[in-house]
Amino acid sequence: MADLRTNLCGIELSNPVIPASGTFGYGYEFAELYDINILGTFSFKGTTKDPRFGNPGPRIAETPSGMLNAVGLQNPGVDKVISEELPKLRKVFNKKVMANVSGFSVEDYVYTCSRLDECDGIGWLEVNISCPNVHGGGISFGTSPEAAEKVTKAVKNAVKKPVIVKLSPNVTDIVSVAKACEDAGADGLSLINTLMGMRINLKTRKPIIKNVTGGLSGPAILPVALRMVYQVTQAVSVPVVGMGGISSAEDVIEMMLAGACAVEVGAANLIDPMACKNIIDQLPAVMEKYGIKNLKDIIGGAHNG
Amino acid sequence: MKQGIFEIISNGPLTENVFKMALCGDTSAITGPGQFVNIKLDGLYLRRPISVCDLEGDILTLIYKVVGKGTEQMSKMKSGGLDILSGLGNGYDMSAAGENPLLIGGGVGVPPLYLLAKRLRAAGKSVAVVMGFNTSSEIFYEDEFKALGCDVTVTTVDGSYGIKGFVTSALPEKYSYVYTCGPEPMLKAVYGAIKTSGQFSFEERMGCGFGACMGCSCETVTGYKRICRDGPVLMKEEIKWRT
Structure with missing residues (x-):
């Protein structure tokens, strides 16, 4: 019998599959199609202190084996997330959920995290310091070790729940940012957020995305994500959630061999709303094929020594 | 879904x-x-x-x-x-149609009006259809709408068939309600030209198409809406045009 269980910052997951923030809403749309309680957990839509519409459209463009998005953190703000979305979410999901948080200042992050820290049913705070689609916030905290350390420290001092810092791949040295977060007290890390990219419409000769640039996700970025998870997990000892282009049970195993203790699945949910269910259903057979009895045993299996 | x-x-x-x-x-x-x-x-x-x-x-x-x-x-x-x-998507709400609804379509905005016309005719409504195209070679489904018993008017921008001009130059005098679908400039012109309320179907680049990614959101009078999930049909009163 294949053992799919894994552990994320002291909370056991029935399996390592976690829909990534921004690709799963608050779960309702997917709950129409399958019982989402089969998921390890899921990371709900990024939450900010104040409501945000996000960027003007078009926000989406197709790419070879992937897509660009520049949604820009559309969300109803932390008050409404707590008063309206979480009660609805609880009706379709009874496990601990992951709250994803973004901000434009250290105070923003602390405020939003503190509010969500008080909510029952939230297991982890995923602090997004890597959104490439908003100006003057998000990624500006994720591109220098010093800024990442400052946010992480401030949030850790304000909350009780485990803090997972979500890192950007749009940096020269992701390991130094990862180490800075670990030193500042992060309980875990998740990586990678999207890679900044763009596409141009040949007819109009203008960028397809109104924001000009967007974040690249999908199978195209899997090799970059694997490389970064591999490098970061060699350098830190906190648990790492791996993500970037995962679309199959084989991809999950590959990401765990690279060092991830769990995985987030993003763009695949948008193409196939049953993607996470299919991955979970197929994991036991794929594990058997590769002689894996217990998923925990393979974490970091690709590392030397 | x-x-x-x-x-x-x-x-x-x-x-x-x-x-x-x-x-x-x-x-x-x-x-x-x-x-x-x-x-x-x-x-x-x-x-x-x-x-x-x-x-x-x-x-x-x-x-x-x-x-x-x-x-x-x-x-x-x-x-x-x-x-x-x-x-x-939400689709058109037929309960608002009244007795003689007007359907206005432009180009490939015409197709979704076909099933609507069929259902409205089945409900005993008197249906007028104005379909706009650029030129006569681009016209399709005129006969299909006529076969449903709709009163059909075709416009072409170059005047090669039907009434010369845009759909707004061929609107009938009397109608109880409006359903429309077409390119955004046409929708905006229809919005300014009609005398009743109506339902407008919009197009946008989408990620998922079922409400998860917020890739196709727009601002409306009643708040943010996802074209794919809360639309593509918006009520005339809630539309906020992009400048």
Whole structure:
């Protein structure tokens, strides 16, 4: 019998599959199609202190084996997330959920995290310091070790729940940012957020995305994500959630061999709303094929020594 | 919303760039006119959203214009199965129609009005249709709407057929309500020209097509709406035009 269980910052997951923030809403749309309680957990839509519409459209463009998005953190703000979305979410999901948080200042992050820290049913705070689609916030905290350390420290001092810092791949040295977060007290890390990219419409000769640039996700970025998870997990000892282009049970195993203790699945949910269910259903057979009895045993299996 | 495989029954051109595809599959998730389906195509990452033109039992008809790689690939298919998400979007609300509703379509905005016209006729309504095209060679479905018993007016921008000009130059005197679909400049012109309330169907680049990614959100008088999930049909009173 294949053992799919894994552990994320002291909370056991029935399996390592976690829909990534921004690709799963608050779960309702997917709950129409399958019982989402089969998921390890899921990371709900990024939450900010104040409501945000996000960027003007078009926000989406197709790419070879992937897509660009520049949604820009559309969300109803932390008050409404707590008063309206979480009660609805609880009706379709009874496990601990992951709250994803973004901000434009250290105070923003602390405020939003503190509010969500008080909510029952939230297991982890995923602090997004890597959104490439908003100006003057998000990624500006994720591109220098010093800024990442400052946010992480401030949030850790304000909350009780485990803090997972979500890192950007749009940096020269992701390991130094990862180490800075670990030193500042992060309980875990998740990586990678999207890679900044763009596409141009040949007819109009203008960028397809109104924001000009967007974040690249999908199978195209899997090799970059694997490389970064591999490098970061060699350098830190906190648990790492791996993500970037995962679309199959084989991809999950590959990401765990690279060092991830769990995985987030993003763009695949948008193409196939049953993607996470299919991955979970197929994991036991794929594990058997590769002689894996217990998923925990393979974490970091690709590392030397 | 439902995911399933639909088998292609027929597929062929109506005009140089506009094609009609008939498919057979589980249509039970489609609740009414004005909804769309989202189609997975080999080698392309994002699905292609196409409006539902007609629905009869398990037969689904789509009319689409070849505008890029996806629709070009679709236009060459003769048979086989397509992975389709169906029952997407809110669709038109027929309860507001009144006795003599006016349907206004522009180009490939015409197809979703067909099932609406059919259902309105079945409900005993007197239906007027104004269809706008650029030129006579681009016209399709005029006879199909007439066969439903609709009062059909065609406009062409170049005057090569019907009334010369835009749809707004051919609006009838009396109508109880308006349903429309077409390019945004046409919708905006219709918005300014009609005397009653109405429902407007919008188009936008979509990520998922079912409300998860917020890729197609727009601002409305009543708050943010996802074109794919809370739309594509918006009430006239809630529309906020982009400047």
